[in-house]
Every structure is written in C-alpha cells, then in structure tokens.
Amino acid sequence: MRPLLFTNARIIDPGQDWDFLGRLLVENGIIAAVGQSLEVPEDARTIDLKGKWLVPGLIDIHVHLREPGEEYKETIETGTAAAAAGGFTAVACMANTRPVNDSAGITKFILERAREVAKTRVYPIAAVTVGQRGEQLTEFGDLLSAGAVAFSDDGLPLGARMMRHALEYAKSFDALIISHSEELELSEGGLMNEGRISIELGLKGIPAAAEEVAVFRDVTLAGLTGGRLHIAHVSTKGSVEIIRQAKARGIKVTAETAPHYFSITEEAVIGYNTSAKMNPPLRTEADRVAIIEGIRDGTIDVIATDHAPHSTIEKECEFQLAANGIIGLETSVPLSLNLVRSGHISASQLVRCMSSSPSQILGVAGGSLTPGSPADISVIDSDQTFILTLESLHSMSHNSPFLGKELQGRAILTLIDGRPIYDPEGIASPHQDPL
Amino acid sequence: MNCLNVCHILGISTLLPEEISLILDTAESLKEILDRPIKKVPLLRGKTVVHLFFEPSTRTRLSFELAAKRLGADTIGISAGASSVKKGETLIDTVRNIEAMRPDVIVIRHPYSGTPYLLTQYVKSAVINAGDGINEHPSQALLDVFTVREHLGHIEGLKVAILGDILHSRVAHSDILAFTKMGAEVVVSGPGTMLPPRQSQVLGARVVLRTEEAIEDADVIIALRIQRERQDQSLIPSIREYATFFGLWPERLRLARPGVLIMHPGPINRGVEMAPEVADGPYSVILDQVTNGVAVRMALLALLFKKGE
Numbered sequence: 001m002r003p004l005l006f007t008n009a010r011i012i013d014p015g016q017d018w019d020f021l022g023r024l025l026v027e028n029g030i031i032a033a034v035g036q037s038l039e040v041p042e043d044a045r046t047i048d049l050k051g052k053w054l055v056p057g058l059i060d061i062h063v064h065l066r067e068p069g070e071e072y073k074e075t076i077e078t079g080t081a082a083a084a085a086g087g088f089t090a091v092a093c094m095a096n097t098r099p100v101n102d103s104a105g106i107t108k109f110i111l112e113r114a115r116e117v118a119k120t121r122v123y124p125i126a127a128v129t130v131g132q133r134g135e136q137l138t139e140f141g142d143l144l145s146a147g148a149v150a151f152s153d154d155g156l157p158l159g160a161r162m163m164r165h166a167l168e169y170a171k172s173f174d175a176l177i178i179s180h181s182e183e184l185e186l187s188e189g190g191l192m193n194e195g196r197i198s199i200e201l202g203l204k205g206i207p208a209a210a211e212e213v214a215v216f217r218d219v220t221l222a223g224l225t226g227g228r229l230h231i232a233h234v235s236t237k238g239s240v241e242i243i244r245q246a247k248a249r250g251i252k253v254t255a256e257t258a259p260h261y262f263s264i265t266e267e268a269v270i271g272y273n274t275s276a277k278m279n280p281p282l283r284t285e286a287d288r289v290a291i292i293e294g295i296r297d298g299t300i301d302v303i304a305t306d307h308a309p310h311s312t313i314e315k316e317c318e319f320q321l322a323a324n325g326i327i328g329l330e331t332s333v334p335l336s337l338n339l340v341r342s343g344h345i346s347a348s349q350l351v352r353c354m355s356s357s358p359s360q361i362l363g364v365a366g367g368s369l370t371p372g373s374p375a376d377i378s379v380i381d382s383d384q385t386f387i388l389t390l391e392s393l394h395s396m397s398h399n400s401p402f403l404g405k406e407l408q409g410r411a412i413l414t415l416i417d418g419r420p421i422y423d424p425e426g427i428a429s430p431h432q433d434p435l
Numbered sequence: 436m437n438c439l440n441v442c443h444i445l446g447i448s449t450l451l452p453e454e455i456s457l458i459l460d461t462a463e464s465l466k467e468i469l470d471r472p473i474k475k476v477p478l479l480r481g482k483t484v485v486h487l488f489f490e491p492s493t494r495t496r497l498s499f500e501l502a503a504k505r506l507g508a509d510t511i512g513i514s515a516g517a518s519s520v521k522k523g524e525t526l527i528d529t530v531r532n533i534e535a536m537r538p539d540v541i542v543i544r545h546p547y548s549g550t551p552y553l554l555t556q557y558v559k560s561a562v563i564n565a566g567d568g569i570n571e572h573p574s575q576a577l578l579d580v581f582t583v584r585e586h587l588g589h590i591e592g593l594k595v596a597i598l599g600d601i602l603h604s605r606v607a608h609s610d611i612l613a614f615t616k617m618g619a620e621v622v623v624s625g626p627g628t629m630l631p632p633r634q635s636q637v638l639g640a641r642v643v644l645r646t647e648e649a650i651e652d653a654d655v656i657i658a659l660r661i662q663r664e665r666q667d668q669s670l671i672p673s674i675r676e677y678a679t680f681f682g683l684w685p686e687r688l689r690l691a692r693p694g695v696l697i698m699h700p701g702p703i704n705r706g707v708e709m710a711p712e713v714a715d716g717p718y719s720v721i722l723d724q725v726t727n728g729v730a731v732r733m734a735l736l737a738l739l740f741k742k743g744e
C-alpha cells in the first residue's frame with residue numbers, strides 16, 4: 001500500500017491538545033508523522049482534505065450487534081459496516097446475544113466472526129452473570145483471557161448484592177463493570193418517561209427516579225468496593241448530578257450518554273412513535289439540557305450510541321409491545337456535532353467523548369494520533385448535510401427517530417491500520433491505485 | 436358546523452369544542468328514535484360496522500351494537516385476546532384481514548393505549564375508539580357531557596368533580612378533556628397513589644388531595660369505578676379503606692351544590708365508590724347515562740358516515 005499523506009487536515013487529538021490545520025502521514029498502517037510540514041516519501045499519495053476533520057478513529061463503547069442469535073436484526077458484518085460508515089473504527093458489543101456472551105467460547109466465536117467479516121475492530125463485552133440471570137458471576141478471568149473488554153448485564157440490571165460482588169471480583173482483574181442503572185420495581189410496566197406527556201398519551205410512565213436511585217446505589221457500591229464502574233446511557237438531570245458528586249468524592253466512576261438523550265425529548269413519542277421507544281426513555285427538555293451540561297463539564301465522559309437494531313416485527317406494532325431501542329451508529333456524528341455547532345463543547349471535547357475516553361475506559365488501542373500508533377482514523381466533513389434515508393443506512397434495521405430528517409456532518413473516510421474501511425467517495429482508494 | 440373535521444373518533448383530545456357540540460346536538464335529535472315504538476331508522480342501511488373487542492366488555496359493546504342496529508347497519512362482533520400475537524398473528528394482520536371484508540366502521544377496544552391510532556394507519560374504514568388502555572374512552576365522556584347538558588342545560592361554568600383512580604382511568608382522561616373543552620371547571624381527587632405525582636394540573640383539571648375540596652360546590656360528581664386488583668398493586672390498602680375515605684357518602688354530599696348530579700361510568704361497586712342511597716338517590720343520573728350512551732354512539736356513527744359520503 002502506498003503511503004498516504006493527508007494535507008490541509010484539521011487534526012484534532014485531545015490527548016496531545018492538538019487542533020490545527022496540518023499534515024498527517026500514514027505509512028505501513030501506522031501514523032508515521034504529524035505536523036505542519038513533513039518529510040514525505042516520494043511514492044506517497046497526497047489527499048487534500050481542504051480543512052476537513054482528521055481525528056482518531058471513533059470508538060463506540062455500547063452497541064448491540066445481535067450476532068449470534070438475532071441475525072435478522074443485525075450481524076457483526078452489517079453492524080460494523082454501519083459503524084464504519086458512521087466514522088467508527090471500533091465497537092464494543094453488548095452481551096445480550098443468543099446465547100448470551102457469558103463464556104469464553106461465545107467471546108471467541110464473536111472475535112472469530114469479527115476477524116472474518118467485521119469492517120471495524122470488535123471488542124466483546126461479556127455478561128456479569130451466567131445467562132444474564134443475575135444469579136452467578138461469569139468467569140471474568142477466563143472471559144478476559146478470551147478477549148472480553150468489560151462486563152455488563154445491560155438491560156437486565158443486577159441486584160444490589162450481585163453488583164457489589166461484581167465490582168469486588170472485577171478488582172482482581174482491574175476489570176470494568178458497565179451498569180444499566182435501573183430500579184426495576186419503579187420502572188415496571190413503564191413505556192415512556194413519566195410526566196405530562198405520558199398522561200396525555202395514556203402510556204404508563206418510567207420516572208426519572210427509577211434511574212436515579214439505581215445510579216446512586218451503583219456509585220455508592222463503587223465507593224464501598226473501590227471497583228471500576230461505568231454508568232451506561234445516562235438520561236436524567238438527577239443522574240448527572242449524582243455522578244458529578246460521586247466523581248468529586250473520588251469514586252472511580254465514568255459515564256456515557258447517547259446522542260438521542262441530548263438531541264430529542266419525550267415529545268418524539270407523540271403519535272405512539274415506536275422509533276422513539278427506548279430504555280431508558282427519552283426525557284424532558286430540562287434533562288436534555290442537563291445532559292449537555294454533563295458532557296460539557298466532563299461529568300459524562302463518553303458519547304455512545306446504544307445502537308439497538310430491531311426489525312419491523314418488533315417495531316411495527318402496538319406501542320406497548322414494541323421493543324426498546326434505536327439504531328445510532330450512523331447518526332451519532334451529525335447529532336454530536338450539533339453540540340459543537342451550538343458552542344456547548346469544543347471539537348476537541350467531542351473527539352475526547354467519542355474516541356479518547358472510550359479507549360481509555362475500555363483499555364483498548366486507539367483514541368490518539370500520536371506517531372507510532374495504528375492508523376485508525378476518521379475523516380469527518382462537519383458541514384455536509386444529508387437526509388437520513390432507508391437506502392443510506394448500512395444497518396440491517398432502520399428503527400431510528402431521525403429517519404427522513406436532515407442531518408449535518410458525517411464521516412467521509414474511515415481507516416483501520418491505514419486501510420480504508422469506508423470510503424464512498426474513493427478518496428483513499430481510487431481504482432487506478434494498485435493494491 | 437354540520438360535519439366533523441375528524442375522520443375517526445380516537446379521543447376527545449382530537450376533537451374541537453364545536454365538534455363535541457355537533458355530536459351532542461346530533462345525539463339529542465337521535466335520542467327521540469329510542470322512544471319510538473319501532474326503534475329503527477334506515478340511515479345506515481347496507482353499511483357494516485365491525486366491533487373489535489380485545490378486552491372483555493358487556494356494556495360498551497352492547498351499547499355500540501345497539502346504536503349501529505338502530506340505524507340499520509349490519510354489525511359483526513369479534514372478540515379476541517390482545518395476546519393473540521402469541522399465536523403468531525399480529526394485530527396488524529388481524530386488522531388487515533378484517534379490512535379485506537370492507538367494513539365501513541371499526542369500533543375497537545384494546546388494552547394497549549394508542550392502538551386505535553395505530554389502526555388508522557392500516558385501514559380505510561373509519562375507526563372509533565371504544566376504550567384504549569389507560570388513554571381515552573371518548574364515547575363515555577361524550578355521553579357524560581350529554582347527560583349533564585340534558586339535565587342542567589349547559590356545561591360552561593359548571594364545577595365537575597371526578598373522584599377515584601385519575602391516573603389509570605381512561606374515563607377520567609376523556610371526561611377531563613371533554614368537560615374542560617366545553618367550558619366547565621374540572622377538579623379531580625383520589626388517593627395519592629392514583630393522582631399524578633407533584634402536579635397541580637392534569638390535562639387541564641385541578642388536582643386536589645382532599646375529596647371534600649373536590650366535592651365542595653360541585654354541580655356534578657363523577658365517581659370512577661375502582662378496580663379490585665388495585666389492592667394487589669399496593670395502590671390502596673383495602674377496598675374498605677377506600678370506601679371510607681374516598682367514597683361518596685351522604686354527609687360528604689352535603690358539601691356539593693344542592694341538586695348535584697351523581698354519575699358513574701358503571702358497573703358500580705355499591706358501597707365502595709358510593710353509598711347505595713347515593714347511587715339510587717334523587718340526583719343520580721347513572722341510568723340516564725346508559726340510555727344516552729346509545730344515542731351518543733348513534734350520533735358518532737351517523738356523523739362518521741356523513742363525513743365519509
């Protein structure tokens with residue numbers, strides 16, 4: 001492969017405090033040099049980015065790839081194709097496959113499939129408990145040896161005692177516990193955020209408190225045990241405040257939110273729109289604003305998508321019966337860029353939330369453009385507008401409340417080890433170029 | 436206005452005050468038919484009304500069927516479990532099959548909120564919501580407003596108290612919307628577990644914690660049916676305690692305006708929502724509600740057909 005020289009690139013790397021217009025050279029799959037003027041090998045192909053963003057490959061810490069078991073919704077192949085198209089070079093996939101990823105065999109299967117068909121890097125998250133049943137811890141050591149990067153029962157929240165033990169046992173391996181913090185007794189039967197709109201639609205509500213009491217419980221247990229805790233998909237103002245205080249007290253906790261929680265509110269449910277049904281549910285405007293503030297001040301470390309593909313079987317039905325979740329890999333960049341455009345966060349903060357912090361929290365490669373690191377790179381055109389259509393999606397499912405909406409900003413080139421995995425305009429891989 | 440704007444009756448929330456007035460006026464003229472020796476007019480001859488009930492109901496279904504028959508329509512009744520999905524057929528499949536038989540109106544009752552709305556996206560027929568989950572029960576509210584207007588001559592300026600499980604009652608939701616749209620002041624009350632938390636307003640009604648405060652100077656009191664399974668959901672400790680502290684007893688009634696109308700959507704739990712002497716008392720219009728239910732549902736059918744033509 002010929003070396004690639006990116007010129008006129010807006011190079012952003014929060015780890016180096018970089019945000020400048022310059023050049024970046026990729027050679028042998030490695031970032032060889034970064035700077036204003038570089039010594040360039042003769043055979044290098046020059047790509048003038050005309051000021052577009054060049055950032056460390058985005059990493060999505062929370063996706064559902066559905067394979068094995070629900071390949072009619074998504075596969076490792078299609079899910080990672082969607083990821084690549086969304087600017088991601090790596091995804092961490094949740095354990096709620098069928099069978100559940102609760103043993104080294106399943107973890108190895110996922111990694112094996114990923115080697116065969118995945119566009120991006122795939123990091124399996126294993127279940128905390130066998131079968132996600134909340135009764136017996138999985139073999140953390142064995143799973144980590146097989147390639148798991150963290151542990152979570154996600155949508156099936158742990159009881160308090162099991163959460164304590166998971167955090168304690170994880171310490172032996174410096175492993176991360178990802179918590180979907182939800183008090184099931186308070187959310188049971190709930191279909192959307194509890195409040196004015198849930199009454200207007202006659203849908204049973206899920207109070208913000210169902211999340212907040214669980215977040216408080218979990219950070220308290222993290223404080224008790226000293227285990228490493230990551231709170232998934234924070235959706236309420238109260239949760240942000242609880243995490244802010246926990247961090248101030250020195251508790252080892254990190255947190256993520258998803259673009260939908262800072263982009264839209266419970267109003268999206270009006271009309272019994274199943275594409276706006278998710279758990280935790282879309283909240284109020286006050287929550288939305290507090291989530292943005294949490295991202296701005298660093299309380300929320302990560303923007304993850306909680307990409308949750310469902311087919312029309314699960315979504316074209318009564319609201320009550322519809323499955324929770326929306327796809328997110330192909331809308332995360334434009335929605336998150338809105339925060340930069342509105343002046344809430346800097347471009348560097350955005351890259352931190354979508355690349356550097358995820359890599360640090362999971363302890364995986366990437367998140368940096370330092371010379372010598374693998375050339376996992378996303379090139380983003382922050383201005384390009386497009387309408388999200390069925391045809392434009394790479395995911396097998398299309399359960400998105402943003403379908404038909406005009407979005408601004410998208411990945412135009414994604415590289416792994418210097419190799420283009422998404423390059424619709426042929427920027428880095430013109431046909432005349434011999435492989 | 437002599438024609439509805441809406442093509443379906445999904446809820447009071449979708450109706451304008453003028454549409455509600457039109458429905459009430461139409462019901463008034465149709466009610467006269469019910470007193471004739473031959474209680475039938477051929478307004479809807481050759482038309483088909485399907486009653487699709489996914490939830491057990493005797494009264495509402497009977498009332499709708501009678502209304503359709505009085506207007507000369509052919510009626511088909513289908514009872515199904517909402518869980519028929521488990522047998523592999525989805526609601527949308529079921530409805531498409533029914534649609535293939537070319538009905539003119541589908542009257543649907545369903546335990547899940549919003550289902551009538553979903554239906555309209557798949558069928559050409561007019562849809563009437565006969566109660567969906569904890570969302571709305573528009574025909575009940577319309578017959579309640581009709582009954583009050585019949586007895587008191589107007590709605591505007593009245594104080595209407597609604598007592599019981601406000602949060603989980605589709606009748607409460609539709610009643611609040613209907614009475615407030617027609618200019619009444621609506622006050623709701625019930626046990627704290629059955630009221631929206633920390634909200635002083637619900638759908639335009641004032642929320643008060645004390646039953647007495649709701650009843651005070653009321654022109655109309657609507658007591659909602661208490662579902663016995665609410666005990667098991669820890670919403671109330673016992674039916675007995677509910678009756679004592681939240682039920683309508685003669686001494687409580689003295690706080691209301693003289694001649695206050697007593698209403699109940701039925702079926703009534705005597706001695707729970709209200710004392711027997713209140714239910715059977717001179718100001719109880721509970722049985723009028725039943726008669727008026729047929730007239731109001733006739734009006735809905737007649738107006739939807741008129742709209743369709």
Ligand SMILES: [Zn+2]
Nearest residue numbers: 154155180232
């Ligand atoms: Zn989750």
